[in-house]
Amino acid sequence: MLELEVNGVRHALDVDPEAPLLQVLRNDLGLTGAKLGCGLDQCYACAVIAGAEVVTTCAAPACDFVGRPITTVEGLGTPERLHPVQRAFVEEQAAQCGYCIPGMVTRVAWLLEREPAPGDERIREALEPHLCRCGTHPRVLAAARRAAEELRP
Amino acid sequence: MSLPPDLARQPALDTWIRLNADETVTLFTGKVELGQGLVSAIARIGAEELDVALARIRVRTGDTAHPLDEWITAGSMSMSDSGTAMRQAAAEARAHLLALAASLLGVAVDELVVDDGTVAARDGRSVTYWELLREGRFDCEATGAVVPKAPSAYRVVGRAGARLDVAGLVTGATKFVGDLDERGMLHARVVRGPSQGARLAAVDLERAATLEGIVAVVRDGDFLAVVAEREDQALRGRDALSAAAQWREEATLPDQTTLPAWLQSQPARSFRIVEGAPAEGSTEPLEPSPEASATYEATFSRPFLMHGAIGPSAALAQWSDGKLHVKSHTQGPFVLRDALAQALRVDAGDIRVSHVVGPGCYGHNGADDVALDAALAARAVPGRPVLLKWTRADEHGWEPYGAPGVVRVEARLSEDGSLLDWSLDARGLTHLSRPFPVRGSSGLLAAWTLAVPHARTPTAPILVPEAGIHRNATPAYRIPRMRIAKHLVDNGPLRTSSSRSLGAHVNVFAIESAMDELARLAGRDPLEFRLAHLDDERGREVLRGAAERAGWRDRRPEPGRGMGLAYARYKNSACHAAVVVEVAVDDDTAEVRLERAVIAADAGQVVDPMGLTNQLEGGLVQSASWTLRERVSFDRTRVTSLDWEAYPILTFADVPEIETVLVERPGQPFLGSGEATQGPTAGAIANAIRAATGVRVRDLPITPERLRRAAAEPELVAPHA
Secondary structure, eight states: OEEEEETTEEEEEOSOTTSBHHHIIIIISOOOSSOOSOSSSSSOTTOEEETTEEEOOSSSBGGGGTTSOEEOGGGTOOSSSOOHHHHHHHHTTOOSSOSSHHHHHHHHHHHHHHOSSOOHHHHHHHHTTOOOSSOOHHHHHHHHHHHHHHHOO | OOOOHHHHHSOBGGGTEEEOTTSOEEEEOSSOOSSSOHHHHHHHHHHHHHTOOGGGEEEEOOBTTSSOOOOOSOTTOIIIIIIHHHHHHHHHHHHHHHHHHHHHHTSOGGGOEEETTEEEOTTSOEEEHHHHSTTOBOOOBOOSOSOOOOGGGOSSTTSOOOOTTHHHHHHTOSOOGGGOOOTTOEEEEEEOOSSTTOEEEEEOOHHHHTSTTEEEEEEETTEEEEEESSHHHHHHHHHHHHHTEEEEOOOOOOOGGGHHHHHHHSOEEEEEEETTEEESSOOOOOOOOTTOSEEEEEEEEEOOBOOOOSSOOEEEEEEETTEEEEEEOOSOHHHHHHHHHHHHTSOGGGEEEEEOOOOOOSBOOTHHHHHHHHHHHHTTSTTSOEEEEOOHHHHHHHSOBBOOEEEEEEEEEOTTSOEEEEEEEEEEOOSOOOOOOBTTEESSGGGGGSSSOOEEOOOOOOOSTTOGGGTTOSOSSOOSEEEEEEEEEOSOSSOBOOBTTTTHHHHHHHHHHHHHHHHHHHTOOHHHHHHHTOOOHHHHHHHHHHHHHHTGGGOOOBTTEEEEEEEEEGGGTSOEEEEEEEEEEOTTTOOEEEEEEEEEEEOSSOSOHHHHHHHHHHHHHHHHHHHHTOOOOBOSSSBOOOSTTTSOOOOGGGOOEEEEEEOOOTTSOOOOOTTTTHHHHHHHHHHHHHHHHSBOOOBSSOOHHHHHHHHTOGGGBOSOO
16 A cells, blocks of 8 residues: 555555556546646656655656655645635636646745745746746746735735 | 628527526537637627626537537637627627517617626516526527627726636646546557658567556557556556567658758749739749849748647547547547548547647647547447547657748849849648548548558648748738749658648748848838838837837847847738847857847737737747747657657746737727737847847757857858847
8 A cells, every 4th residue: 555645635545656656646536737748757747746845746656755745736726715826827817728837836836835035037947847838938927926926924 | 791701601599609597608619729718718708798797608619519610720710710700699699688588578679788697677677598598599590680799888808807717727627638537447558650651560469468457459550559447557558569569660851950951852832822822823933123222032941840739649539339439639629520530430420529628739739640549549448438648759759740941032122222022932841731531541640550541641732821831921011023932842751730820930030030131231220121111000000019118219239139020910811910029149159048028919809918918928939939949850760859858948947028018909800819929929039139149040940059150151140230
């Protein structure tokens, strides 16, 4: 049995411990917010928060995450109860197709948790590994700035 | 009044609008959501014309189970086709409901007011839409007799407000095709050859078949797939099957370092472009204007580009009693249905294709091909849904790429610095490999190498105006003598199909680069030179608007920094867009940094201002990525750019600050905007680099290496930078 803590809930799972975490999240826990992008650790569509970091999950074995609490985009908020970062993404229309967006929402939430007032350069640096094909970058940057503004203590 | 074309073809209001028992309204569109904001825009238009709150609106997109066929979602036509049709359909539905209310309440229609679906008479009596139409179904047709609302009365259209689907996207609640999980669903992967010309020599199916969880190993000719209970098992099965397959390969590809020259050397079918459309007849060169005082000649090019959606193409297929249901992120559910019927040799009536959102790219990527892959894999396990996803290497190696092109411009100036003549030759591979069914051949990848194969669909020249290679090949400027020609090279060495803006990207890059050099030859300011040759007042306004916001007239020459400007009206008939870009070019490394960009656009009546901005800015970012970074790489046999390291795209660090100015045109027709900035962005970047460095790079992408090499060629460096 593989024990994982995801979005504050502990799960004991009968899965191949070597299977990528992304597949366990998506196929065993029904958490499809993290997306399969490349399977190669290159695009961060599959990003989640694990412990203190934002990590890719498409190639990392699930057993590497035992003892590291995981937060996925579903753990931040729901359409009815949006997290402030998610609300900022909605208000700034920071999505086109939206496939890469859950990873970016997760990244911005993680950043603002640690650095309540990041400058523009810091926001760009944090988002740098996240690829987007629709060119939604300007709106994502606007959303991150708005969220930082709203979450400022 | 005549009906919008899509409504004229399908005038039954029931096809477009239904009232639901829970006091909501369902709007139908035959188009699909690609990330362009279609669903939200259709909802706004419907809510506006019906006088119903946006919160009551539901939108259903393309599904062959519903008779509304709007062909493909492409060419920036969502708003002009489906939006215009919905506006009229909703206005007619409202008029029908008001007539019912008037008769029920015994008052004249013009004494009624509507508020959120409740129709009230002056005496206070009221009735709701849902009470008026108990079954929710309209049994009448649109006639064109109803006039939609005046724009001055708009409360939803053109106003600020959130896109309806973003909350689902940012929370992970939205299910993409690849996220579907149905009862009893199996996972599948395909195994393709190592190159597009490879043929299967031998394969041992046994090894994969004996792995844990493998339900089926499918072979049909060269088509190979594994179907498994779990996704990780499917991946292991794929690896085993791949290792057990031997392929015959041939060196069929040209030298990528001389791709433009290769394109020039290939036989081609040539057409003169007259008023934007290909015509038979001579493509002989223009006689040079005898009074010319200066001539400009140059050749521009772009390479193969990837659509490069962030997620791999995926489809879910299920066969039940000989009938097939496919869930797909196709751009054209009805076209795909017919193509699948042809490729699978079954009746189209036995296939249903439903659109489900997928990873976006604004073009024809692997979405259709993977649908056939899934259908072939699922045929081995009737009754069970099969979700098949391509791998990243499948996607990078097998999607139909954006077509390469070469554009030659020759133009002459008079003594006083005005354009006298202009000749443009646009040459390249096809932009159209969509799976339009043709007897005996197929546009779907897997069909070509089945045990009983279908031939590849032969390349056919696109003869409609402003499409394919000749999209925006005709400059918008007033030029006394013009000759435009297109040359379609058949049988490309790699498969190509529609990528955002088709030929407009390289054509506008070439035209606007040439306009910049011609302005320089004429000793005129690039903005002033363009305005002097542009009659269209709406075009002039976006050019002036972008220049003003960017501070064009106050720009100062500074080594290593430059501002460039470009303009085009997409398809010479849709959205007007001008782009100004400011760049900094590192003196040592020749790295180009986009410091700032300004867009001014006129898209007619705006439906969603932030959505329009998102489309225009996204187009700028994607085009900047193509222009500065992207190129499909290959050796003489194989594509070698099979992941994001080998095919880098623009990232957050490189995205400029963008300001967008929207020109308001209340009541004017919707002008498609989703591809409007692709061409102008390429031109503006090239012109800004020229201003910063004195170097004109004419082959895309404009990499530091190319910039250094071009700088070393003295004839390319102008005396006055």
